[in-house]
Amino acid sequence: MNVEEGGGTQVEVVRVFTDAAGQWGNALGVARAGAVEGVDHQALAARLGYSETVVVEPPERETARMRIYTPAVELPFAGHPTVGAAWWLADQGTPVEVLEVPAGPVAVDSADGLTWVRARADWAPDFTFHEFDDLELLRTVHPADFDSGQHYVWAWTDRARGAVRSRMFAPAMGIAEDEATGAAAIALTARLERSLDITQGRGSQLFTRHEPGGWIQLGGRVAPDHPVVL
Known part of the structure; x- marks a missing residue:
């Protein structure tokens, strides 16, 4: 995400859990934390209207912190945001091995065109x-x-x-x-x-x-x- 010359903020969007042909999937809004400093993240998620929007900090030592918002509440963990953010970071050329969310560390991997995360059921x-x-x-x-x-x-x-x-x-x-x-x-x-x-x-x-x-x-x-x- 970046700030355009006209003052608009660009939120990247990916579709998570598509079928093999790249169809369907759940839209995820991805915002870089530095571009939304001072912005109410919950209000941003509500305005976007996706089932979840994430705010991602720059990766350090192959770990990135992020927060997850539905249009109504912040979540300590969610599946489609972690899979989507992991793929997006790799696509940006900054792959990570761990996503730090409020619930705990989520391990990240990829194989055969799939992005994988590992989390606790509870x-x-x-x-x-x-x-x-x-x-x-x-x-x-x-x-x-x-x-x-x-x-x-x-x-x-x-x-x-x-x-x-x-x-x-x-x-x-x-x-x-x-x-x-x-x-x-x-x-x-x-x-x-x-x-x-x-x-x-x-x-x-x-x-x-x-x-x-x-x-x-x-x-x-x-x-x-x-x-x-x-």
Whole structure:
């Protein structure tokens, strides 16, 4: 992000958890901390309107600190912002091995076109999980069905393969429906105690690896999108 001559601030945007063709994914606003000094970060996130916006400090010794905001609240940890920021920093030529978020250090890795982060399941917000047996019924759920909290609705599409179809609604965070939710994927992985291949929203793809001791790896593809000037 930079400050343009006309006084506007450019926020970079990436789409996190795209499919293999680079479609779908959850938009993430990325702001460099130095460019928003004195700016109310929460107000910035609300104005942008993405499910999350991050404010990232310059990396030092392959570690970068960042803060995460939904349109309504600051989060100590979230999945799509950490995966997206890790990819964005590497794309800027400043790759990191660790992202420091308020919840703790998030290890970063990449392999085979996927960006991976490693986090604790208990860092995720509290989600209410709703398992469906009928995929068609899952598709009929509407944001208006929820007036509080964070709700993750899901169904197996191939239990043997660990394949899941899901949606997420979080009015408490100012998010009517989230296109792809990394923290919920982490929480579900811990709940089921197995690695998962998740398709969420319109077609976003998330991958998890279950580890013992409460640690989960979360991976996905990221693609650049058009920047926004405020």
